[in-house]
Amino acid sequence: xxxxxxxxxxxxxxxxxxxxxxxxxxxxxxxxxxxxxxxxxxxxxxxxxxxxxxxxxxxxxxxxxxxxxxxxxxxxxxxxxxxxxxxxxxxxxxxxxxxxxxxxxxxxxxxxxxxxxxxxxxxxxxxxxxxxxxxxxxxxxx
Amino acid sequence: xxxxxxxxxxxxxxxxxxxxxxxxxxxxxxxxxxxxxxxxxxxxxxxxxxxxxxxxxxxxxxxxxxxxxxxxxxxxxxxxxxxxxxxxxxxxxxxxxxxxxxxxxxxxxxxxxxxxx
Numbered sequence: 001x002x003x004x005x006x007x008x009x010x011x012x013x014x015x016x017x018x019x020x021x022x023x024x025x026x027x028x029x030x031x032x033x034x035x036x037x038x039x040x041x042x043x044x045x046x047x048x049x050x051x052x053x054x055x056x057x058x059x060x061x062x063x064x065x066x067x068x069x070x071x072x073x074x075x076x077x078x079x080x081x082x083x084x085x086x087x088x089x090x091x092x093x094x095x096x097x098x099x100x101x102x103x104x105x106x107x108x109x110x111x112x113x114x115x116x117x118x119x120x121x122x123x124x125x126x127x128x129x130x131x132x133x134x135x136x137x138x139x140x141x142x
Numbered sequence: 143x144x145x146x147x148x149x150x151x152x153x154x155x156x157x158x159x160x161x162x163x164x165x166x167x168x169x170x171x172x173x174x175x176x177x178x179x180x181x182x183x184x185x186x187x188x189x190x191x192x193x194x195x196x197x198x199x200x201x202x203x204x205x206x207x208x209x210x211x212x213x214x215x216x217x218x219x220x221x222x223x224x225x226x227x228x229x230x231x232x233x234x235x236x237x238x239x240x241x242x243x244x245x246x247x248x249x250x251x252x253x254x255x256x257x258x259x
Contacts, residue, residue: 019221025200026200047204050201107191107198108176
């Protein structure tokens, strides 16, 4: 049986655009507030989506974010066009980073992005093995 | 502690949201690392930081932080101030270093944030 999606949001993310980085997550937050979703869920979605969005800005050639709202959960999908994450286990280690100096100047790049996402979400799936794109699927249950 | 009291204690004027001075804040978190703010901050805090770029405001927005104190004499540019205004975030700028700012606030009753770990 195919599940009904209540709402789907889509945002394109530009590589290296630190000024616009975070705009998608800001819009996601506003949309969730308008839907009357609880503050604690919104905060968790915001942490996951903002870290994932900044990962696309910092590390990728560009990509998109999608938020799907179901009856029992919110799913955030962060997809980029590469390069792939070579060692996912290592990338999930707190403090491991391949970020540039530019990212560090913005307050990121301390190797906390993916660990933060993992700690915030109920379920995290990272698919970076096929080709050179990365798709991260994050689920937060109500 | 009200934003008004923070302002008087540090002897500074708010750059944005001067009408929010009666907002009451109990906790503080000091960091230049926005990932730590995102990961650890759990309650309503004043954020003390030397990082004056737009991502500081975005981070505050994500965590519902209502007041930011920029330390070490740094003043953010217009884009940053505008985004703070849009999000009703009060910005204060002090010439004090982070250590002294934290010390002054702590000794006046502000508590460290209860973190998620």
